[in-house]
Amino acid sequence: MKNIRLLWRLMKGNRILYFASMISMGLATLFAIVSPLVIRVTIDSIIGNQPLEVPLWIARWIDSIGGKEYLYDNLWIPALLLVAITVANGVFLYTKGKWSAIAAEDIAKKMKEELYDHIQHQPYSWHGKVDTGDLIQRCTSDVETIRRFLAVQFVEISRVIFMLVFSLSIMLVLDVKMTLISMAVVPLLLIFSWVFYNKVRKSFQLADESEARLSTVLQENLAGVRIVRAFGRQAFEQDKFKERNKEFRDLVYHLVVLLAWYWSLSDILSLLQMGAVLVVGSYLAGTGVITLGTLVVFTTYEGMLLWPIRQLGRILADMGKTMVSLGRVKEILDQPREDMNGQGLTPTIKGKIQFNNVSFSYDKESPILKNISFTIEKGKTIAVIGPTGSGKSSLVHLLQGLYDYDGGSITIDGIELRDMNKQHLRKNIGIVLQEPFLYSKTLGENIGLAKRRVKPAEIYEAANVASIHEVIESFEHGYDTPVGERGVTLSGGQKQRIAIARTIIQKAPILIFDDSLSAIDTETDAAIRKSLREKSEKVTTIIISHRITTIAEADYIMALDQGQLVQWGTHEELMKQEGLYRRIWNIQNQLEQDLDRELQEGRV
Structure with a gap:
């Protein structure tokens, strides 16, 4: 029901088009139903000797032009009427198809835009947990499945209903016994279609999820193609792709087998039904119980009726696929958006940063930062150093509001971070990540x-x-x-x-370099920092780096270890203390001295 409510919401703005499309389908079905009745009247009453069984206003019109004898002499009139009915049927089928296609395309467009917008407003933590390939699958293949159903099969449901109502009403009036024979297999087809729908729905969900895994493998391989080539992993990646591809093929093959069983068995039932109508109807017509025209009506209606009922299986199968796709789309749309507003504060940010007993963990169990407290005055440059996993990147991610801290307080110019509008905050905090992303x-x-x-x-x-x-x-x-x-x-x-x-x-008042100078040589690193000091004297700068020469020039240095702030001070102050900073400084200096000695000795 939730998926149906989502579909109903997505149809907003196009419901009138669908209503008009269904009316067109009803009119097209009505004209299709009328056509065999014209043939029956022509055979039984105009060519034959049966009395006219037509509405009173049609009987009066026939009398006004000369009666049955005139129509017998001018058989082109009922022929022309059949042509006109067929043309009208075609016109309404065209409008049905056009309006439903326009509505479906507009819904698909809005759905893609809503999905894209919703994904753009998801928290940073959510993006770290989802597979990109799966997201692409949901935004493309699943949306396309929904579009196809809305464009074709959705309105076809009304065709089945109209056909059953119109044809059954006329058949009961013509002959009850023949109607019962004509409808004998219909309940079986409906039950068979429902069973088929349930099986196909489960199979399609498995196939769709498998296709998402296949898309993920492809996306990861293309994104990391240089790594694959660098480590000679082509054969491994190809085997992984083949495995996912085989899994997808087997699941799709199972779907094809289900379809084959459905169509073959429904064909057998339908042909048996049509055979029974033809045999029994021929006998009754031969014995004079029914007229030849009535037999033509029943055999024609039988063909017209069984096809949409058989098609109901495909409609239900596509509906099953659509329900699965809607569920996968709904999983994204149900994700709560990131709260960007907080208390809606948009102050002028100058750059004073204060952490007060801040704690943070990704899973609420394993702490990454533990009771971190420090103050960075406006315009100062702070360097952050520490071993891998000590919480350096997490620290600056908290400052940008990418994650929410579990305890304590973070303020900028005395204003609590949670109270600020996040978009305003991020415009005023420029960050250069360790792995820069450039667009095409x-x-x-x-x-x-x-x-x-x-x-x-x-x-x-x-x-x-x-x-x-x-x-x-x-x-x-x-x-x-x-x-x-x-x-x-x-x-x-x-x-x-x-x-x-x-x-x-951006000319932001706060700049963060998250180990982003690591791929730059020492000389260029120094030139960039010099230019930054000259151009951005009033900018508060946080530099995360493992390069000790970069760290040493900062106004203050903080050393993190296992999520705790273990040292804080200037380079000179920290060099006088036993601790992490001096150990790193001594190790890097020793490595540089060893390298210089080897260069001088010609060993490198």
């Missing part, structure tokens, strides 16, 4: 991405600060150089600097 756009477009109506001069200035301007100018097309997907045409350091320039152009 030009270099200039990638740099100017974070700001609307950006001027070329602003792009050049940001590129200069990031020490990438001269590199870009050396390219044949300069800032109009297209970047391959995910920036594959650039080196790691060049991608980092493009990402840094993209963040700098």
Whole structure:
């Protein structure tokens, strides 16, 4: 029922079109039902000697043009009437198809837009748990399944209903015994269709989920193609794809077998039914119980009736697929959106940051940060150092509101982080991630991405600060150089600097470098930090790095270990203390000295 409510909501704005489409289907069915009656009257009453069994207004019209004798001499009139009825039937079938297709396309468009919008507003933590391939499957293949059902099969349900009501009403009037014979197999077909619907629904869900897993394998392989090539994993990835592909093929094959059983058995039942009507009807017509025209009506109606009833199985099968697809779409739409507003505060952010006994964990069980407290004054540069898994990235993710902290308080300029509008917050906190993502756009477009109506001069200035301007100018097309997907045409350091320039152009009062200087050589690293100090004197900067020379120049350094703040102070202060910072400094210095000695001795 929940899936049906979702479908009804999605149909908003197109319900009138569907209603009109169903009316058209009803009229088309009515004209199709009338056609055999015209043939019956022609055979029995115009060519034959049976009295006219037509509505009074038609009988008066026939009398006004000369009666049955006139029609007998002008058989082109009933023939022309049949042509007109067929044309009317075709016109209403066309309008039915057109209106239902327009409505279905509009619903599919709105559904894709709603899904995309909903995904865009999901919390950062949600995106870390879902498979990209599965999301793509739900937004494309599942939406297409729903669109096909709404465009074709949804209105066909009304055809079955209209056909049953119209034909059964006329058949009962003509002959009750023949009607019972004609309808003998219909209940069996309906029960058979319902059983088939339940089996197909389960099978389609398995096949759809398998296709999602196949899409995930494909997406991961394409996204990580360089890793696959670098480690020679082509054969392994191919075997993994073959395994998923075989699983998908077997499940689809099971669906095909179900369809084959349904169509073959329903064909046998339908042919037996039509044979029974023809044999019994011929006997009754031969003995004078019914007329030849009545036999024609029953055999024609039988063909017209059995086909949509058999088709009901396919309609129910497609409906089963659609219900599964709606359920998969609903799983996304039911996910609660990220609360972006908080208390709706949008203060002017200057850059003073304060953590007060902040604790955080991803699963509410294993703590990542434990009672972290510190204060960063406006315009200061803070360096964060610590071993892998100590909580460095989690710290800055909390500051951007990507995750919610479990306990304590985070304030910016004295205002609680939870009370701020998150969109406003993120516009004022620029972050360069450890793994920069570049879009398939030009270099200039990638740099100017974070700001609307950006001027070329602003792009050049940001590129200069990031020490990438001269590199870009050396390219044949300069800032109009297209970047391959995910920036594959650039080196790691060049991608980092493009990402840094993209963040700098925001001119945010708080800048975060999440180990984003690691792919840049020491000289360029120093040049970028120097430019940042000159251009952004009033900007609060947080730098996460494992490079001790980068860390040492910060105003203050915090050392994290196992989620706890174990040291805080300037480089000079921390070097006087026994602890994590001095150990890292000594290790890196020793490594550099060993490397210099080996270089001098010519061993490297």
